[in-house]
Amino acid sequence: MPHEDRLRRALRGLLLACALFGPVAAAAEDLARDAAALRADVPHGVVLYFKHCVSCHGRQAWGDGIRVIPALAGQREPYIIAQLAGFISGARQGSAVHGPAMHDALQPPDVKRAQALRDLGAWLAQTAPNGAPEEGAGQALAAGKRAYAEGCAGCHGTDGAGTLEGTPALAGQHYSYLLTQLRGFTAGIRTHAAGTDKAALGTPDQQQAMADYLSRLRLRGAAGGDK
Ligand code: HEC
Ligand code: HEC
Numbered sequence: 001m002p003h004e005d006r007l008r009r010a011l012r013g014l015l016l017a018c019a020l021f022g023p024v025a026a027a028a029e030d031l032a033r034d035a036a037a038l039r040a041d042v043p044h045g046v047v048l049y050f051k052h053c054v055s056c057h058g059r060q061a062w063g064d065g066i067r068v069i070p071a072l073a074g075q076r077e078p079y080i081i082a083q084l085a086g087f088i089s090g091a092r093q094g095s096a097v098h099g100p101a102m103h104d105a106l107q108p109p110d111v112k113r114a115q116a117l118r119d120l121g122a123w124l125a126q127t128a129p130n131g132a133p134e135e136g137a138g139q140a141l142a143a144g145k146r147a148y149a150e151g152c153a154g155c156h157g158t159d160g161a162g163t164l165e166g167t168p169a170l171a172g173q174h175y176s177y178l179l180t181q182l183r184g185f186t187a188g189i190r191t192h193a194a195g196t197d198k199a200a201l202g203t204p205d206q207q208q209a210m211a212d213y214l215s216r217l218r219l220r221g222a223a224g225g226d227k
Contacts, residue, residue, distance in 0.1 A: 028089035032082045034114035035121070044115075045123030052111050053120070056101070060223075061124055065134020065174035068098065074129030074219045079168040080121040088112055092190060095180060129219040134174040136212030140205070144213030147206045155193065160217040167193070171217035178211035 049061070056069050063071035072080065086092035088106050093099045106112055111120075149158070152170075157163040160171030170178065185192040185201055192201065202210060 024089050024091045028082070028085040028091040031085040031088060031114060031117070032078075035081045035085065035117040036078065038115055038118045040122035041115070041119045042123045042126070045119035045121070048111060048116055048120055049123060052105055052108060056105070060130070061127055062130035062133070063174055063177065065176050068095075068174070068176050068180055070177045071130045071133060071173055072124045073127040074172070074221065075124060075169055076162050076167070077121040077125035078166060079162070080124055081117050082166065084117045084120065095184065095189065129172050129222040131172070131218060131222040133172050133215050134176060135215045136175040136179075136208060138212060138216075140209035141213050141216070143206065144209030144211075147202055148210045148213055151200050151202065152210070160214050161219055169219055170214045171219045172222055173215060175211050175215040178214055179207060182207040182211060 049057075053061075056067075057063055057072055058069075061071065061073040063069040083092060084106060087094065087099075087102050090103075094102050110116060148156075148160075153163075155164045155167045156170050157167075160169060162169040181190065182201055183204075184190040186198055186207075188198075192198070201207065
């Protein structure tokens, strides 16, 4: 195919994507920006969390590996706020099994507002991370470490704590959850970082290895020691 045709097709795809997802993504960004500009009321975040979130994410916000529910404790606040805004607007749909539950959890009027997102984000970011998440089988940790260092550490940090603006911490996240998200990015169910190539997210084996490796890193302040 001549170069110009390819370019035109790519452009048409991009315009279509903007028309379909543009308003949704913009709504999420507006909500996240409003939330970030507010003053955090951490005790209010705790109240909201125990009212609306604890049944799934757990008393310590450590999630549940078996149920593929992510740990939130110690996650970076701007990322938490952006994800909550994304679930509300539909910019992040979540998996077929779990997405609707997460979407519904954010519908009560006391949660679906910028102040609530800020308060929840602030509390979750400062609460102690999980020290014993679900891990993988431990069979390809060296390969996982290598693939992660080459393709991911620039944004997510060598220690997996998140480096670039907007990137999540991955260290100490549950293995099954990490793997589900990586597969979701590859399948196009969820959008990874702008400008990243799907192929760069690795082969199925590499994704397993990286998820396993990351689940064994620990965020600073993780409960239960520094494995
Ligand atoms: C019914 C169970 C359920 C409830 C209730 C629930 N969540 Fe979730 N949450 C999930 C699941 C499952 C996911 C993963 C969704 C997916 O990607 O498919 C998730 C994802 C998230 C994420 C994204 C984490 C990441 O690493 O990307 C955040 C943030 C979050 N939840 C916060 C909350 C907050 C705050 C509340 C309460 C207002 C809440 N959740 C209530 C089940 C729940
Ligand atoms: C250019 C920077 C960049 C690079 C390189 C990058 N990521 Fe990401 N990653 C991001 C951003 C930004 C997000 C948040 C996406 C969103 O807003 O939903 C993300 C999200 C994720 C998530 C979801 C975490 C969660 O809590 O739901 C996983 C898992 C992940 N990346 C793994 C990887 C792996 C593994 C690699 C390397 C193969 C990689 N990333 C490379 C920027 C990057």
